[in-house]
Amino acid sequence: MSTAGIVLAAGDGSRLGGRAKALLPHRGRPLLHTVAEALLGGGCDEVVVVVGAFGEEVAAACPEGTVAVRNPDWAEGMSTSLRRGVEAARAHDRVVLTVVDFPGITTGLVRHVLEAHRPGTVTLxxxxxxxxxxxxxDLADARTAAGEATGDEGARSFLARNRDRVRRVDCTALADAGDVDTSEDLRRLR
Known part of the structure; x- marks a missing residue:
């Protein structure tokens, strides 16, 4: 099964004073590298990085094995980035969706959710x-979720409507699930 990672990295970082989260320093390099390398090392064949507010800078920082996809409608919400990312991943059988402000992501976590995934389900x-x-x-579900998403919700409503098909996988021991939204989160990141 071919797998694409999708990294949503189009936001303007308004809660961080207008900074590109993808470019925040993490372990001596941009946070985007941590996320992309976890996806590639965990089993993704390619990684699509959806860029927007800081498009040129983030696209220039994309590591090898990734492709930047521009979302000119990024200000309308995460749903537009989800659509762009899924469309760019259309040649694959399944997608692994994540946000760029997840410094705790690891190859082990990605590998675990991919191994737990079964066709016809969504692995959460x-x-x-x-x-x-x-x-x-699965790509078909990702396309449906992206097509139905509005505003800043991403795939949330799709997951809620399809609870019976969502496989919840306990990953508590595999990663720190915190994200980076505030200056306090940024201090924790270092």
């Missing part, structure tokens, strides 16, 4: 019963 990692990333979709 949970951390102490809280849903998180990366989420694994």
């Amino acid at each position: 990692p949970v951390f102490a019963d809280r849903p998180g990333h990366p989420v694994v979709f």
